[in-house]
Each structure stands twice: as structure tokens, then as C-alpha cells.
Amino acid sequence: MANVKVPKLPTIRRLPTYLYKLSEMRKAGISIVATPELARYMNLGEIVIRKDLAITGVTGQPGVGYKVKELIDAIKSYLNWDNASEAVLVGAGSLGSALLGYEGFEEYGLKIIAAFDVNPEKIGTEIHGRSVFDIDRLEELVGRLQVRMGIICVPATYAQDVADAMVAGGIKGIWNFANVSLKVPDDVVVQREVIAGGLAVLSVKMNRKFADEEQQE
Numbered sequence: 001m002a003n004v005k006v007p008k009l010p011t012i013r014r015l016p017t018y019l020y021k022l023s024e025m026r027k028a029g030i031s032i033v034a035t036p037e038l039a040r041y042m043n044l045g046e047i048v049i050r051k052d053l054a055i056t057g058v059t060g061q062p063g064v065g066y067k068v069k070e071l072i073d074a075i076k077s078y079l080n081w082d083n084a085s086e087a088v089l090v091g092a093g094s095l096g097s098a099l100l101g102y103e104g105f106e107e108y109g110l111k112i113i114a115a116f117d118v119n120p121e122k123i124g125t126e127i128h129g130r131s132v133f134d135i136d137r138l139e140e141l142v143g144r145l146q147v148r149m150g151i152i153c154v155p156a157t158y159a160q161d162v163a164d165a166m167v168a169g170g171i172k173g174i175w176n177f178a179n180v181s182l183k184v185p186d187d188v189v190v191q192r193e194v195i196a197g198g199l200a201v202l203s204v205k206m207n208r209k210f211a212d213e214e215q216q217e
């Protein structure tokens with residue numbers, strides 16, 4: 001797979017958090033948000049907030065702020081989340097079931113339409129309203145339904161086989177939770193997700209904070 005370079009990754013990673021806050025405000029009937037309020041929520045400086053949001057093409061009105069709906073639309077459009085992408089999930093175990101149960105993904109432009117597994121006890125059942133199909137049907141169903149995104153939640157040993165079947169079915173983007181690097185053709189993009197990455201940052205921040213406090217004592 002060619003390494004796809006994306007500028008402003010930290011900003012992109014923060015956009016869902018802005019989106020969450022803005023969606024809550026919209027639900028509460030709030031139509032304008034001031035930069036200092038976003039800065040407090042994000043725990044960032046106002047300059048960072050303005051720079052982050054400028055990536056979407058929207059600039060706030062000085063002294064007034066941003067129009068909530070306009071900003072939501074601009075963020076969704078920038079992330080290509082304005083039309084939900086359909087996805088399939090493979091590996092309906094602990095993690096896979098939790099992802100299937102998270103209703104918030106649709107707000108983020110992701111609609112998981114089916115799950116696949118090898119376990120006969122799971123095949124033919126429904127998990128959070130999504131049918132679980134036999135993994136042997138992955139390639140055929142993905143091709144027929146023209147799904148372009150796949151989520152891998154199987155043990156690492158099986159992840160490459162699953163990725164190969166996804167690619168054969170026409171999947172172009174893989175959100176890979178199995179902790180293994182996948183080989184895919186150049187026209188397929190893989191995002192490897194490690195939740196413990198956030199935990200690592202937390203641990204380092206805690207170490208630094210408490211080391212600083214000890215030095216000050």
C-alpha cells in the first residue's frame with residue numbers, strides 16, 4: 001500500500017470532538033458558538049481553535065463566533081461524512097460487538113450494515129440489529145452490496161486473510177483493530193487503530209506531571 005500522507009493530522013483527529021460538542025449544542029437549540037467556549041471545551045488555546053476550524057473553510061465572525069449549523073456542515077463535508085459510508089465488520093466478538101452497539105457512528109458518517117464471523121453460534125444471529133453472516137460469504141456479499149469500507153476485529157493471526165477477502169470483494173478502506181500490519185494493493189487504504197495509543201499518551205502525561213510536581217516540592 002502506498003503511504004498516504006495527510007497534512008494536519010492532529011487537527012483532523014480533533015474534528016470529531018468539535019463535531020460532538022457542536023451537535024450537542026445544536027440539539028440544545030444553540031445557533032452560535034464563541035471561540036472561547038470551544039477553547040474551554042477542547043482545553044486548547046483560541047488560536048489553535050481558529051486554525052483547526054479554518055481547515056474546513058469556515059471562519060468565525062470576530063466578536064461573535066461561529067454559526068453552529070454551518071460549522072457542523074463544513075466539518076462533515078471536509079471529512080466526507082455528509083453521506084454515510086456503508087461498512088461491514090468482521091469479528092463479532094467483544095470489540096466487534098461493542099462497535100456494532102455504538103449508535104454514534106452514524107453521526108460520524110459510518111453505517112455498519114452487516115457483521116461476519118466464523119463462530120457457528122454467532123452466524124445467523126443478530127447483534128445490535130445487524131445480521132452476522134458466515135465469513136465465507138464476505139467476498140460475495142461485499143461485492144454484491146458494493147460496500148467500500150471494512151472493519152477488522154478478528155485475532156491478529158486471521159487479519160490478513162480477512163483483509164484479502166475484503167479486497168477481493170472490492171473494499172477500498174480498512175479500519176484495522178487487529179494489532180498487525182496488513183499487506184494490501186496500492187488502491188486500498190488501511191488505518192490501524194490502537195486504543196492503547198491514547199493510554200500511552202495519558203501515562204506519559206501523568207509521569208511528567210507528577211515528576212514536575214515532585215520537583216516543585
Ligand SMILES: NC(=O)c1ccc[n+]([C@@H]2O[C@H](COP(=O)([O-])OP(=O)(O)OC[C@H]3O[C@@H](n4cnc5c(N)ncnc54)[C@H](O)[C@@H]3O)[C@@H](O)[C@H]2O)c1
Nearest residue numbers: 091092093094095117118153154155156158178193194195
Ligand atoms: N486496536 C485496539 O485498540 C484493540 C482493542 C481491543 C481488541 N483489539 C483486537 O481486536 C481483535 C478482537 O478482539 P476481541 O477482544 O473482540 O476478541 P474476541 O475473541 O472477543 O472476538 C474475536 C471474534 O473474531 C471471530 N473470528 C476469529 N477468526 C475469524 C475469522 N477468520 N473470520 C471471522 N471472524 C473470526 C471470533 O469468532 C470472535 O467472534 C483482536 O485482534 C484484538 O487484539 C484491538
